Amino acid sequence: MKALTFSCHFPLGKLVTLFLALFVAPPVLAAETLRYAVVSCDNLALLRDDLSDAPADFFVAGQKPVASDGSPRKVHFVGTVSLEGKPQVELGGRLFAPDLGVSERAPYVHLTVKKLTGISPPAFTVNVDLMLMHQRYSSKAGARYTGSSRVPARANAWQEVISWSDGFHSIWQYYTPAEAQTPTEPNTDDKMVPIYRLDVRLGQLSDEALDKLPRYDPEHRRLIAELGRWRESFSTHVSPDVPFQFANSFFDLKKIASDEGHEMSGLNRITGSIEEDPSHFILKLQYQPPAPRKQDLQVRTLGIEMGTDGWFYQRIENPPRAENFVEGTWCDTTWGEKSLGVHCMNVAAYRLTKVSPAPEGNPPRP
Amino acid sequence: MRPTLHLLAFALLLVLFLVPSRGQAQDTLCYVLMTVPKLEAPIVRYEMATAPAKYFADGEDFFTSTRGVRRLIYLGKATMSGKEQVDLKGYLPPSLSYRGPWERYDTNISITTARLGEGSETTLSVDAKILLQGNQVIDPQPGMAHFIHYAATSQVPLRPNAWQEVAYWSVDHYCQMLWLYAFTKGAPKAAPLIGKAQVDPELPPLYRLEVIIGRLPEDSFALLPSADAARRAILAESSAVHANKWTAFSVHCLPGQPFASRTALGLTTKRKKDTDYEASCSTTLSGSLQSKLGSVALQSEFRTAAPKKEDRITISLAANLVPGEWHIQQIAEQPVIYESGHTPRRQYQMIDGQERQTPVRANAAFYRVVEVTR
Numbered sequence: 229m230k231a232l233t234f235s236c237h238f239p240l241g242k243l244v245t246l247f248l249a250l251f252v253a254p255p256v257l258a259a260e261t262l263r264y265a266v267v268s269c270d271n272l273a274l275l276r277d278d279l280s281d282a283p284a285d286f287f288v289a290g291q292k293p294v295a296s297d298g299s300p301r302k303v304h305f306v307g308t309v310s311l312e313g314k315p316q317v318e319l320g321g322r323l324f325a326p327d328l329g330v331s332e333r334a335p336y337v338h339l340t341v342k343k344l345t346g347i348s349p350p351a352f353t354v355n356v357d358l359m360l361m362h363q364r365y366s367s368k369a370g371a372r373y374t375g376s377s378r379v380p381a382r383a384n385a386w387q388e389v390i391s392w393s394d395g396f397h398s399i400w401q402y403y404t405p406a407e408a409q410t411p412t413e414p415n416t417d418d419k420m421v422p423i424y425r426l427d428v429r430l431g432q433l434s435d436e437a438l439d440k441l442p443r444y445d446p447e448h449r450r451l452i453a454e455l456g457r458w459r460e461s462f463s464t465h466v467s468p469d470v471p472f473q474f475a476n477s478f479f480d481l482k483k484i485a486s487d488e489g490h491e492m493s494g495l496n497r498i499t500g501s502i503e504e505d506p507s508h509f510i511l512k513l514q515y516q517p518p519a520p521r522k523q524d525l526q527v528r529t530l531g532i533e534m535g536t537d538g539w540f541y542q543r544i545e546n547p548p549r550a551e552n553f554v555e556g557t558w559c560d561t562t563w564g565e566k567s568l569g570v571h572c573m574n575v576a577a578y579r580l581t582k583v584s585p586a587p588e589g590n591p592p593r594p
Numbered sequence: 595m596r597p598t599l600h601l602l603a604f605a606l607l608l609v610l611f612l613v614p615s616r617g618q619a620q621d622t623l624c625y626v627l628m629t630v631p632k633l634e635a636p637i638v639r640y641e642m643a644t645a646p647a648k649y650f651a652d653g654e655d656f657f658t659s660t661r662g663v664r665r666l667i668y669l670g671k672a673t674m675s676g677k678e679q680v681d682l683k684g685y686l687p688p689s690l691s692y693r694g695p696w697e698r699y700d701t702n703i704s705i706t707t708a709r710l711g712e713g714s715e716t717t718l719s720v721d722a723k724i725l726l727q728g729n730q731v732i733d734p735q736p737g738m739a740h741f742i743h744y745a746a747t748s749q750v751p752l753r754p755n756a757w758q759e760v761a762y763w764s765v766d767h768y769c770q771m772l773w774l775y776a777f778t779k780g781a782p783k784a785a786p787l788i789g790k791a792q793v794d795p796e797l798p799p800l801y802r803l804e805v806i807i808g809r810l811p812e813d814s815f816a817l818l819p820s821a822d823a824a825r826r827a828i829l830a831e832s833s834a835v836h837a838n839k840w841t842a843f844s845v846h847c848l849p850g851q852p853f854a855s856r857t858a859l860g861l862t863t864k865r866k867k868d869t870d871y872e873a874s875c876s877t878t879l880s881g882s883l884q885s886k887l888g889s890v891a892l893q894s895e896f897r898t899a900a901p902k903k904e905d906r907i908t909i910s911l912a913a914n915l916v917p918g919e920w921h922i923q924q925i926a927e928q929p930v931i932y933e934s935g936h937t938p939r940r941q942y943q944m945i946d947g948q949e950r951q952t953p954v955r956a957n958a959a960f961y962r963v964v965e966v967t968r
Contacts, residue, residue, distance in 0.1 A: 270833060270834060271828070271832050271833065271834060273828045273832075274828050274829070274832060277824070277825050277828055294811055295834070296810070296811060296813070296814040296817060296829065297810065297811075297814070297828070297829050297832035297834045297835055298809060298810060298811050298814075298832075298834045298835065298838060299832065299833070299834030447640070448637075448640055448641075451636055451637045451640055452637060455633060455634065455637065457633075
């Protein structure tokens with residue numbers, strides 16, 4: 229009864245305008261957008277689990293949330309970019325950091341995203357350039373991470389782009405397709421291009437262990453690879469026959485201004501590609517370890533035939549020394565490692581995991 | 595010689611060779627204690643499953659498949675043949691038992707092994723006490739004589755000629771693991787265990803119980819009911835949980851038999867003066883498992899350490915467990931975590947705009963059972 233009197237008192241003109249506004253004015257549709265987040269965390273497995281069903285606004289830039297296991301988690305950057313039919317977009321900016329007095333080398337992130345056409349399932353190529361303060365010496369040393377990744381254009385879900393240092397720093401993508409877009413049937417002309425996650429870890433094992441490794445079964449190899457005692461660890465997404473690269477470097481913020489070669493001296497860089505054979509994959513890598521002097525710079529060729537069933541190891545002959553070229557940083561050496569003598573990187577571990585198209589019967593648990 | 599004589603001689607040799615093993619099995623139990631980085635415990639378990647008896651050299655770093663150090667302390671042998679119970683007592687000087695260049699301990703051990711059951715169902719009930727006494731050059735009280743007392747009651751299957759884990763304790767970044775090798779003359783070598791436990795449905799099951807007492811952020815408990823087994827495993831095995839834990843231990847349990855595990859850390863001088871001191875810095879778990887259809891029921895009590903008697907509380911850890919899956923229980927009592935002796939673990943907190951030191955309190959217990967081969 230109350231409702232009826234209310235509607236009676238409601239001016240008819242207003243009702244008509246409301247009606248018109250609702251049904252005649254064209255609705256504002258959400259555009260096709262990409263959202264990226266740069267996160268540092270201690271537990272990548274937990275972050276992957278958190279993001280498996282997280283909304284687009286899960287991260288807030290500058291926020292320092294605590295993960296549910298009590299480990300610290302920091303969001304350095306969150307940015308959204310609208311595609312608007314452009315083939316390539318860029319986003320990034322300076323990251324929050326205390327005033328360092330070296331403004332030209334303040335922490336930043338720069339992402340270049342290309343939409344790939346003519347392939348199925350749809351995907352993006354993401355190129356990353358990220359600079360952060362070194363975690364231990366925040367005012368003295370910087371760390372730069374670069375890399376390329378192919379990320380499936382999975383709608384309305386967080387996708388991992390790339391990670392360094394055993395997942396300590398990772399970049400995530402959230403793709404929102406345009407609202408006007410109707411889900412189209414996959415174009416049969418499109419070339420099927422699968423995407424794999426490639427994990428590369430570099431470190432040191434005893435000679436005895438290296439001799440025995442080839443005879444270890446997959447579970448044993450997994451336990452060793454996932455122990456988390458690797459000097460360098462990278463994870464990116466690759467497609468067969470498409471070159472990829474990833475790198476990290478540590479440098480002294482004061483030295484870098486005066487010495488151009490300084491950044492190179494602490495650089496770990498891997499470039500490579502995978503080839504798909506009917507029965508296996510051929511991984512080809514060019515590895516450039518850090519070198520204190522320019523004349524020591526050396527590019528090593530690594531490579532292995534591997535499958536998608538777990539971890540594969542490769543011994544690095546004439547192993548590069550693992551040293552720190554930045555004053556104030558040190559190698560994380562354990563007491564046991566001292567018994568191994570020279571610190572070097574004598575082994576690489578690799579793993580390929582199919583990401584797109586999603587393996588059947590086994591939905592990806594990010 | 596004629597060929598028949600050859601044959602006779604061979605037959606005689608064969609009989610001589612076989613006769614001793616036909617009688618009482620010559621069981622010799624060899625115990626070793628090892629210190630390994632706690633992150634490597636799963637790898638050690640995996641590698642010990644196929645390791646031969648002579649895998650180690652006493653007091654040396656043994657095979658390192660990783661970058662971590664693994665140090666072995668050989669404890670000794672006890673002959674079990676024909677006996678129902680056997681005691682093993684020993685002392686090791688600091689040179690043989692140090693856990694790292696920063697710690698040197700005298701080690702006193704006492705292990706009692708009793709036989710339970712018959713034939714293939716034979717289980718050994720092991721009561722182990724390991725007392726380490728010495729100087730610690732790291733915090734909290736550098737240079738002061740410390741003691742660490744590990745004790746456990748564990749049931750281990752008697753697997754002939756194979757390594758068998760007895761107990762595990764961890765109070766810092768390292769863990770202590772007690773292993774047993776049962777030499778049995780004449781018996782075939784037990785099948786190596788690769789990966790998952792090979793469970794004989796004819797035999798009663800045996801479980802390894804793993805417990806971690808530590809901390810989770812208060813907000814996390816609200817999310818726990820919706821967490822699946824994989825997420826609970828990510829939490830329980832997270833490095834943050836391990837870094838902030840109070841204590842972690844594991845024992846092997848035969849359902850229906852009592853088990854126990856105890857850790858005490860403190861100052862040696864106070865332990866000598868005060869009879870109650872060791873009890874005041876002990877954390878103990880005792881209880882038993884019961885097999886149920888599709889699950890295992892844990893009934894146990896965790897007794898906390900505290901300087902004052904009235905602060906020492908008993909927390910009931912009880913749940914129906916699915917083998918292999920972690921269970922996370924909130925501890926409402928929130929006992930203070932004692933680092934060593936009567937020194938609580940401290941954290942900095944902002945209280946009323948001022949930074950204050952407050953003791954860290956345990957609020958979570960993580961536990962699971964894993965079926966083991968017997």
